[in-house]
Amino acid sequence: MRDLLNDLEAGKMLSDPDPVRRAQALARTPLPKRFYKAVSVEPLDDGFAVKLDGRPVRTPGKALLTLPAEAAARLVAAEFDAQTETIDPVKMPVLRLVNTAIDGVSxxxxxxxxxxxxxxxxxxxxxxxxxxxxxxxxxxxxxxxxxxxxxxxxxxxxxxxxxxxxxxxxxxxxxxxxxxxxxxxxxxxxxxxxxxxxxxxxxxxxxxxxxxxxxxxxxxxxxxxxxxxxxxxxxxxxxxxxxxxxxxxxxxxxxxxxxxxxxxxxx
Structure with missing residues (x-):
């Protein structure tokens, strides 16, 4: 379980639990372009979803990214909104944490x-x-x-x-x-x-x-x-x-x- 959580928290599942090595590895990989304009948070029956141009965000495990509290969903939304020309997972620690919770801990x-x-x-x-x-x-x-x-x-x-x-x-x-x-x-x-x-x-x-x-x-x-x-x-x-x-x-x-x-x- 600890190995799985390390992989998920690193985002691989991002590649390496050490933040410096992770950053170095990501630096060698071209970052994806920002493909969305608007970021929003919308209520669902079982929580709050983060959406990009109206489309729901999914975890690396393909689960719907839904959070139990609106304030928590807005933290993830703010990280997406802060991305500029590219999307840098290293600068999105709350998103990585949420992915870990949904794909691993749950x-x-x-x-x-x-x-x-x-x-x-x-x-x-x-x-x-x-x-x-x-x-x-x-x-x-x-x-x-x-x-x-x-x-x-x-x-x-x-x-x-x-x-x-x-x-x-x-x-x-x-x-x-x-x-x-x-x-x-x-x-x-x-x-x-x-x-x-x-x-x-x-x-x-x-x-x-x-x-x-x-x-x-x-x-x-x-x-x-x-x-x-x-x-x-x-x-x-x-x-x-x-x-x-x-x-x-x-x-x-x-x-x-x-x-x-x-x-x-x-x-």
Whole structure:
């Protein structure tokens, strides 16, 4: 399932889950010309459809692209409308996410839920550095509040470890997270949470941002504590900056879609 989701999210199904390599591959392939003039959103019995010159948009799997909330459909419509002479899928992160939800997640939402739970069983926030002291303190400062939220809001207590040696999490904690995610079985919400989890390496950060326990930018920054420490001491290269920028754009697209679903009453 994770391989399928990676392919779908990349748009192949777009070719490669790494945003920089994906952009490089697409750069070698001529982009399709923009063939439509007008973009619209129209209500249906079961949601809202995005249409180009009055014709419905379909996913790579040939399903009708229908969203459960008008605000969410308008996010996709805005991406189509923002295309100029050509259509660049790299610049349409919400569309890619929606395609993933419809073609992949909706077929087996339980498998996606379980994949997020597996991430939580070895969550980034549970593995702490044993030095230098500045990094240890920064991890504690950024990550402990999220673990405190998980304990108080969800009743999930996590064990911590130093280094990369695996630490087993309590069965009760994994069960609680599974039950929490089961309330978010909507394919669009699960797709967003799954992408956020894989981009950050932390289901807890994804769930914390979704719940409003921390701001989106705080969540993204918390996922890069170690990387930022390295950058401060050793610098960074242009390719790494580009990769992180594109991954952040994908992360924020997930947050935006979750917000549109929440505003519509779909939780």
């Amino acid at each position: 077929a087996d939402p339980q498998a996606v839920l379980e994949d997020i739970v597996r991430f939580a069983s070895s969550d980034l926030l549970c593995y702490r550095a044993d030095g230098p002291q500045g990094l240890v303190e920064r991890q504690n400062d950024r990550w402990d509040p999220v673990l405190d939220w998980a304990r108080s809001a969800l009743g999930a207590r996590f064990n911590l470890a130093e280094g990369v040696i695996h630490v087993e999490q309590p069965r009760e904690t994994i069960a609680v997270l599974g039950a929490h995610l089961a309330q978010r079985a909507d394919p669009f919400r699960l797709a967003a949470l799954h992408v956020m989890t894989t981009l950050t390496g932390s289901a807890l950060l994804a769930l914390g941002v979704e719940a409003g326990a921390l701001a989106p930018q705080e969540g993204w920054s918390a996922a890069h504590v170690d990387e930022d420490w390295q950058i401060e001491h050793w610098g960074q290269d242009a390719e790494a900056v580009a990769r992180r920028t594109q991954r952040e754009r994908d992360f924020m697209a997930c947050v935006t879609l979750l917000g549109a679903l929440k505003d519509s009453g779909r939780h």
